[in-house]
Each structure stands twice: as C-alpha cells, then as structure tokens.
Amino acid sequence: MGTALIYDEEMTRYKLLWVDPSCKIEVPERLIVSYEALVKSGLADRCVSVPVREATDADILLVHSEEYLQAVKTTPFMTLEEMQDFCAQYGDVYFHPNIYHCATLAAGAALQLVDSVMTGKVRNGMALVRPPGHHSMHNAASGFCIFNNVAIAAQYAKQKYGVKRVLIVDWDIHHGQGVQYCFEDDPSVLYFSWHRYEHQKFWPKLRESDFDSVGKEKGAGFNINLPWNKVDMQNSDYLSIFHHLLLPIAYEFCPDLVLVCAGFDSAIGDPEGEMCATPDIFAHLTHLLMNLAGGKLCAVLEGGYNLTSLAQSVCQTVQTLLGDPPPRPANLDGPCQSTVESLHCVRSTHRQYWSCLKHAADLPTFDVSTKDLSLDESLNSEESKEEHVWPEPPKRLTPAIRAALLLPDGITCPDGCYRQSVSECLDPLIVTKLKENILTDSEDDSNALSTLSSLIDLVEKMEKDEVCSGLALVHDVSKAMKCVVPHAASALKNRVLVICVGDGKVPIHVSEDGKVLMVQLSNKESQEPESRYFIPVCLKKGCSDVSGFIQAILSLLLPLGYEYDPSLVVLVQMSDSGLCESMWLQLTSLLRGLAQGHMLVLMQKGNEACVSPTASSLLGDPAPSLGPLVAPLPENVESVEMLRHRLKADWKLLQTTAQDIG
Numbered sequence: 001m002g003t004a005l006i007y008d009e010e011m012t013r014y015k016l017l018w019v020d021p022s023c024k025i026e027v028p029e030r031l032i033v034s035y036e037a038l039v040k041s042g043l044a045d046r047c048v049s050v051p052v053r054e055a056t057d058a059d060i061l062l063v064h065s066e067e068y069l070q071a072v073k074t075t076p077f078m079t080l081e082e083m084q085d086f087c088a089q090y091g092d093v094y095f096h097p098n099i100y101h102c103a104t105l106a107a108g109a110a111l112q113l114v115d116s117v118m119t120g121k122v123r124n125g126m127a128l129v130r131p132p133g134h135h136s137m138h139n140a141a142s143g144f145c146i147f148n149n150v151a152i153a154a155q156y157a158k159q160k161y162g163v164k165r166v167l168i169v170d171w172d173i174h175h176g177q178g179v180q181y182c183f184e185d186d187p188s189v190l191y192f193s194w195h196r197y198e199h200q201k202f203w204p205k206l207r208e209s210d211f212d213s214v215g216k217e218k219g220a221g222f223n224i225n226l227p228w229n230k231v232d233m234q235n236s237d238y239l240s241i242f243h244h245l246l247l248p249i250a251y252e253f254c255p256d257l258v259l260v261c262a263g264f265d266s267a268i269g270d271p272e273g274e275m276c277a278t279p280d281i282f283a284h285l286t287h288l289l290m291n292l293a294g295g296k297l298c299a300v301l302e303g304g305y306n307l308t309s310l311a312q313s314v315c316q317t318v319q320t321l322l323g324d325p326p327p328r329p330a331n332l333d334g335p336c337q338s339t340v341e342s343l344h345c346v347r348s349t350h351r352q353y354w355s356c357l358k359h360a361a362d363l364p365t366f367d368v369s370t371k372d373l374s375l376d377e378s379l380n381s382e383e384s385k386e387e388h389v390w391p392e393p394p395k396r397l398t399p400a401i402r403a404a405l406l407l408p409d410g411i412t413c414p415d416g417c418y419r420q421s422v423s424e425c426l427d428p429l430i431v432t433k434l435k436e437n438i439l440t441d442s443e444d445d446s447n448a449l450s451t452l453s454s455l456i457d458l459v460e461k462m463e464k465d466e467v468c469s470g471l472a473l474v475h476d477v478s479k480a481m482k483c484v485v486p487h488a489a490s491a492l493k494n495r496v497l498v499i500c501v502g503d504g505k506v507p508i509h510v511s512e513d514g515k516v517l518m519v520q521l522s523n524k525e526s527q528e529p530e531s532r533y534f535i536p537v538c539l540k541k542g543c544s545d546v547s548g549f550i551q552a553i554l555s556l557l558l559p560l561g562y563e564y565d566p567s568l569v570v571l572v573q574m575s576d577s578g579l580c581e582s583m584w585l586q587l588t589s590l591l592r593g594l595a596q597g598h599m600l601v602l603m604q605k606g607n608e609a610c611v612s613p614t615a616s617s618l619l620g621d622p623a624p625s626l627g628p629l630v631a632p633l634p635e636n637v638e639s640v641e642m643l644r645h646r647l648k649a650d651w652k653l654l655q656t657t658a659q660d661i662g
C-alpha cells in the first residue's frame with residue numbers, strides 16, 4: 001500500500017490584504033515551496049495523489065458551533081473594513097474573500113486523507129493545506145486557523161469508521177489549544193503537544209498550555225503538554241521527548257489511528273520557533289510513529305514559516321512515509337537542562353494515569369530561581385537574531401536492493417526481496433580466516449564456509465550501499481555472529497550495534513574500543529561482566545512481558561542506539577528468544593531508524609515462519625499493533641531502571657529527571 005499526497009493550489013489563493021505584523025508570515029508561498037520540493041525531489045511521483053474536497057457543514061459542525069460557521073460564511077461578502085473588524089474579535093488571524101472556501105478545502109483534505117487510510121486505499125499520507133487548524137476553537141478563529149482540520153478529522157474517524165482510540169501528535173511549535181479544548185474530557189482522543197512556552201511568555205500565553213493540564217473528568221490523563229521553556233532546542237531534545245514520554249504512553253494507549261498536526265515551525269530557521277532541530281529529525285519523528293496503529297498515519301500541515309526548512313522538513317516526512325529509512329541522526333548529544341526539567345514534570349504529573357510512568361520520579365522541587373523570570377531575551381528586536389544556517393539534509397539514497405535474504409534451499413524468498421546467492425567463489429583470504437577462528441568441526445565445512453562467506457559478502461554490499469538491509473536464516477547464529485561482527489567492526493569503518501534477543505551466551509567478547517556496542521535482551525541474569533559496551537538486559541518471564549519489553553526498547557535501547565549512532569545494526573534472534581512475533585517485528589521496524597536502515601538480521605534455522613514478516617519489516621512495512629498494553633512486570637521495570645541509572649552517566653539520552661543531568 002502507498003502513501004497519499006493531498007494538495008490543491010486553490011489553497012494558495014488567499015493572503016493578507018492589509019498590514020498586520022502578527023500575520024504577515026502566513027503566506028501562500030508556504031504551500032507552493034512545499035509542493036514544488038516534493039515534485040522536484042521525485043517524491044510526489046512516488047505518492048498516490050488524492051484530490052481535496054470541500055468539508056460539508058456537517059463535517060465542520062463536528063467541532064464548531066452553528067453560529068461560528070454562519071459567521072465565517074458571511075466573510076466572502078464583506079468589505080475590507082468589515083473583514084478587519086470581524087478579525088479584531090479573534091487573535092492573530094486574518095480573513096480574505098477566499099479564505100472560507102480554502103478553509104473548507106483544508107478540512108476536506110484532512111477528511112479525504114482519513115478516508116484513504118481507513119478504507120485501506122493507502123497505508124498513510126500527508127495533506128499540504130492552508131489555512132492551518134490547530135488553534136481554532138468551537139466558536140472562534142485563532143492563530144491563522146479558521147476550522148480545526150485535525151480535530152474535525154478525529155471526530156470524523158470516530159463517527160464514520162468507529163475508531164475507538166485516536167492519537168493526535170502535534171509537533172508544531174505552538175500549542176494547539178483548539179485541539180486541547182475539543183478533546184479535554186474525551187478519553188478516546190489522546191492529544192500530545194509540545195510547544196514553545198517560556199513560562200507562559202510565548203503566544204498564545206495560556207496557563208492551560210503548561211504540563212499540569214492533563215485533561216478533565218473522563219479525559220484526565222489524555223492530554224499531554226510538553227512546554228519548551230527555552231529556545232534553541234535541538235534534535236536530542238526532540239528525540240528524548242519521544243523516547244521517554246510520547247512513545248511509551250502511545251504504545252500503552254494503542255491507538256487505531258494516528259493524526260499528526262505536522263507543523264514545521266519547530267524546525268531550525270523558523271522565525272516563530274527559534275529552535276535548532278534540523279529537517280531530518282522529522283524523518284525520525286515520523287518513523288517512530290509509523291509502527292503505531294498498524295501504520296495508519298495521517299499527517300496534516302499546520303505551521304512552518306521558513307520556506308527553506310519547511311520544504312526540507314516536508315520532504316523528510318513524506319520520504320519516510322514512503323518507507324525509506326531515515327538518514328543517520330547527526331551528532332546527537334544529551335537533552336538540555338530545561339528539556340529534562342519539563343520532561344521530569346510531565347512524567348511525574350502523568351504517573352498516575354499511565355502504568356508505563358508508574359516508576360517516574362516525584363515532581364521536582366524547583367526553587368524559583370530555575371524559572372528564569374528575567375526579562376526574556378526572546379522579546380529582543382528582530383535584527384539581533386542571527387540568521388541560522390544548516391546543512392542541506394543528507395541525500396537519502398535508496399539502495400537498489402531494500403532487503404537481501406540469505407536462505408537455505410527450499411525456503412522461498414518473500415516477494416520484494418532479493419535472494420542473496422550462496423557465493424561459490426570463496427575469497428581464499430576469508431576462507432583461511434574463517435577456518436582459523438570459527439570453523440572447527442570439519443563435517444559441515446563446505447556449506448558453513450559458503451554460508452559464512454556469503455554473509456560477509458552481504459555485509460560488504462551493505463557497506464557499499466548496494467543493499468539496504470539483509471536477513472540470513474542460518475544453522476548456527478553464534479557462528480554467524482562470530483563471523484560477521486568482527487569483520488564488520490574491523491574490516492569496515494563501522495560502529496556496529498549488536499542486539500541479541502534470547503538466552504544463551506553471546507559468542508563474542510566486546511572490547512572497550514567502542515567499535516561494537518552489544519545489548520542482550522534475555523530472561524536470565526548475565527554472568528558477563530558489565531561494561532560500557534556490553535549491556536545485558538534481563539527481562540523476567542522472557543519477553544512475554546510485552547509492555548516490559550517495549551519499555552526496555554523505548555527508554556533504553558533506542559536512546560542508546562541513537563546516541564551510539566551505528567553504521568550497521570546486527571539483530572540476532574537467538575534460539576529460544578520466546579519473543580512473540582508482533583514484538584519482534586516492532587523491534588525490527590524501530591531499529592530501522594538507525595544506521596540508515598543498514599540492518600542485518602540473523603535468525604536460527606527453525607524460525608522459518610518468522611522470515612517473511614521480518615522481511616516485510618525490512619521493506620518498510622509497519623509492524624502490526626501490539627494491542628493495549630497492561631502494566632509491565634515490576635521486576636522488569638526495576639531492572640530497566642537500574643540499568644538506565646547505571647548507564648546515564650555514559651549515555652546522556654537516557655536522562656529523564658533534573659537530578660540526572662547533574
């Protein structure tokens with residue numbers, strides 16, 4: 001299934017007709033440069049083009065009042081003065097004779113996207129729309145928004161498709177108060193928003209945008225606000241919030257549909273956000289959400305006012321929706337102090353609502369001094385803001401072969417995958433090396449030899465970007481590991497992240513030179529001495545504690561992996577991993593976000609049934625939903641937390657509390 005792209009140039013045909021400094025950034029060119037970038041990069045052609053439609057009155061009344069709709073309907077016939085008077089009752093929004101029509105198209109585009117995804121016509125998609133929506137309220141326009149496109153889409157999905165749980169992720173740099181108000185008491189819609197706040201000094205300057213607004217009555221716990229109290233937030237800050245806040249709750253909530261208020265004013269260069277996260281981070285944010293709801297994800301454009309970073313961020317998002325692995329995240333370091341404080345506050349506030357946060361620390365006891373109440377620098381005049389420059393996002397080349405499989409005869413190769421032939425011509429150099437330190441028993445020498453040398457051949461093709469990912473079903477995964485990992489780590493200029501799932505002694509010793517980082521997930525305490533580069537994670541009751549396992553992945557393995565930034569990931573399914581298939585596929589899919597998708601999966605003969613689902617993950621298909629999660633086993637929470645505490649000195653992306661940052 002493909003990716004829908006919804007765009008219509010009619011939505012470029014309105015603009016600000018008078019002088020208003022607070023509205024001048026919302027220009028038609030925002031849509032034009034975004035769509036043109038998609039066309040120029042060839043991404044538009046890879047999408048399924050879906051037409052817009054006008055939202056009907058009934059659609060709009062899912063969120064807005066009759067009187068508000070009637071009032072907006074009169075604006076096309078107003079004089080300029082009447083329109084300016086009409087705007088005066090709202091905040092930071094302008095009207096135009098054609099904006100009502102465009103607002104019905106923007107909302108209609110979101111509904112077309114929901115229809116395309118819910119009917120299975122496409123897997124996911126993006127709607128490039130203006131006017132944006134997330135500030136508009138039941139009875140009022142606000143912040144360039146007329147109708148609340150995403151809120152209407154959520155109500156529509158519930159009503160028309162009986163969707164039980166909708167997750168709305170709002171990565172726009174402004175708080176979508178309109179969405180918060182709409183679903184405040186509704187436990188079927190989980191609204192997550194991060195937003196520039198600066199202790200209520202940044203627009204819309206609402207007290208209810210702070211972290212302690214958790215929702216009301218039955219909706220308590222289903223509204224999550226992450227305030228950015230400083231500017232210049234970076235990629236590490238954004239990833240920390242996804243790993244330690246949004247994703248654990250999202251997996252526990254287990255949505256049937258994910259809607260994204262995709263605003264790109266949170267990207268570097270934007271005059272509103274004044275953040276430093278680079279456009280490629282949106283590839284990772286998108287990727288991290290794509291394994292929820294079986295991949296049913298609808299992204300709807302909100303803000304984004306730097307035409308360069310907007311266009312780049314839109315392309316990063318769409319390319320990821322198409323299944324291309326994200327680019328390697330550039331030089332991550334830890335979250336900043338302010339981020340960790342906000343993260344700490346939100347996690348402890350939501351502890352009572354979400355079992356994945358039950359272990360979160362108490363509210364920090366900040367003394368007032370940490371809330372820098374000094375005159376905020378953000379109000380300084382325009383001139384003094386230095387122009388941000390950032391490198392063009394790396395070309396995300398998509399290797400000709402997305403997945404190469406090395407399979408014993410008799411196992412069919414899933415379609416879409418390339419069958420790696422067992423190489424006949426054995427490189428004598430490799431043969432001797434293999435003979436010396438791996439192959440002992442002579443009987444299976446021949447085919448073991450050819451299998452292992454084919455593995456090496458596969459790794460080298462990945463190194464040369466001829467192949468994106470690989471999967472090998474072998475007699476003996478330990479031997480395969482002993483052959484592949486040292487070769488990849490030494491022969492090639494790699495950092496190799498090795499994840500072993502299952503019990504059994506890992507066959508390679510990890511040196512402290514940092515060329516290999518190994519994490520073993522098993523249900524036995526490890527005898528191996530712990531070190532910075534060998535991390536045994538013991539999960540009692542094997543991996544049947546799904547929520548314990550997913551928590552280990554999200555709050556331990558992924559932060560480690562992102563900070564380590566490997567050029568190759570080797571994922572090993574040891575003999576008795578005891579892992580349920582859907583959990584294994586979530587792991588495989590999530591790890592594709594690292595090393596630009598260069599992942600080699602080693603599976604033990606006997607797991608034939610898992611080959612084609614794993615291969616579809618390597619092809620970029622979303623993993624099936626895990627289903628609603630129960631509370632993780634306390635001892636598993638304990639062991640993951642103990643590890644995190646031990647490791648966070650070395651690995652800064654593991655920090656979650658103000659004390660951590662030290």
Ligand SMILES: CC(O)(O)CCCCCNCCCN
Nearest residue numbers: 022092132143174203302303
């Ligand atoms: C969709 C959106 O969230 O991007 C709309 C943002 C509205 C900002 C209003 N204040 C602008 C002040 C100008 N310096």
Ligand SMILES: [Zn+2]
Nearest residue numbers: 172173174303
């Ligand atoms: Zn915004």
